[in-house]
Amino acid sequence: MKAIQLQKPGGLDNLKVVELDDPGQPGRGEIRVRIHASSLNFHDLGVALGQMPAADGRIPMSDGAGVVEAVGDGVSDFQPGDHVVSTFFPEWLDGEPEIADFSTTPGDGIDGFACEYVVRPATAFTRAPQGYSFAEAATLTTAGLTAWRALVVNGQLKAGDTVLVLGTGGVSIFALQLAKAMGATVIATSSSDEKLKRVQSLGADHVINYKTTPDWGDKVRELTAGRGVDHTVEVGGPATLTQSIQATRIGGHISLIGVLTGISGEVPTVALMARQQKLHGLIVGNRAQQLAMIRALESTAIKPVIDQTFALENLADAFALQKKGGHFGKIVLEF
Incomplete structure (x- = not known):
């Protein structure tokens, strides 16, 4: 089968x-799953x-969507022909988090989905939403489930809440779509007026150019009439956290899910305490949460926003686009 491997040292040329x-x-x-699509994540x-060392020859990509070709003994959840999507933590099926690293994550601790076929435990997949293409389903493993867990599972989002999303990457766009589908008011930020027009077309109620x-x-x-938002989806990290604390209401919820501005920095603990906010760090979610998200997606009109699609052998070009940061929504591989 055709696959992509990352040779040491890392780098797109390798x-x-x-x-x-x-x-x-x-x-x-x-x-056994024939993989047809994957999507790029930070x-x-x-x-x-x-930057995140993996074994020499590792097959990258944590997201995978495809079709079941064969099932082993004892498998009752799937049958040949089913369209499926992978899970980020294949061994975290339900309950509270039990892992603090990426040792079981495809594309990092184990081989990922930049390949044509895989044989994996059945519990490493869920069914894809009905009506989703392989490319659309492949965006759910990481970005979709992160947004779902941040707002719905941890944040207990409800109609009438206000939500702040930072930027226009995959997680932020999913968060915008989920929040609007559930009756929330959404404020979105970006450094691009053109991208802000696009988030308005997706339903953002207010937009702010942070430059x-x-x-x-x-x-x-x-x-928000001086109150602040109920939920902030914080994807920036150190350079944006202070502003996120200011933007969130007293007693509000901040989901810390990204490090786009760095992996360490000052945390304004006094402001966080004074505003009595919940700062909740998270990485994606478990299989049960993914199943719940897929049921929700099937009851709404939400479809992932895909910026560009690349062939498997052009993965380096896809990463180069992602590194530049000019995309809106998700970048996808189809093969």
């Missing part, structure tokens, strides 16, 4: 197209660049 042995037929509790880019309004936390408070 993503190599290779021919590997077919993984064969599934054993007990396993399924985590995947970090692995590809060597022309550097104190955007105050602007959010102004837009």
Whole structure:
């Protein structure tokens, strides 16, 4: 089968197209899946660049969507022909988090989905939403479930709440779509007026250009009559957290899910305490949460926003686009 492997040291030039042995037929509790799509995440880019060291020859990409070709003994959840999507933590099926690293995550601790076929435990997949293409389904594993857990599972989002989303990457766009579908008011930020027009077309109620309004936390408070938002989806990290605290209401909920501005920095603990806010760090979610999200998606008109699509062998070009940060929504591989 055709696959992409990352050779050491990391770097986009070290993503190599290779021919590997077919993984064969599934054993007990396993399924064989023909992979047709994957999508790019910040985590995947970090692995590809060597910022998150992986084993030499690792097959990258944590997201995978495809069709079941065969099932092993003891598998009752799937049958050949089912369209499926992978899970980020294949061994975290339900309950509270039990892992604090990426040792079981495809594309990092184990081989990922930049390949044509995989044989994995059946519990490493869920069914894809009905009516979704492979490309659309492939956006759900990481970005979709992160937004769902941040707002619905941890934040207990309800109609009438206000939500702040930062930027126009995959998680933020999913959060916008989910919040609007559930009856929330959404404020979105970006450095691009063109992108802000696009988020308005997706339903954003208010938009802020953070380059022309550097104190955007105050602007959010102004837009909410001084109260602040109920939920902030914080994808920036150190450079944006202070403004997010200012933008969020007293007792509000901040989901800390990204490190786009760095992996360490000052935390304004006094402001966080004074406003009595919940700062909740999270990484994606479990299989049960993914199943709940898919049921919700099937009851709404939400479809992922895909910016560009690349062939498998052009993965390095796709990562180069992601690194530049010019995309809106998700970048996808189809093969």
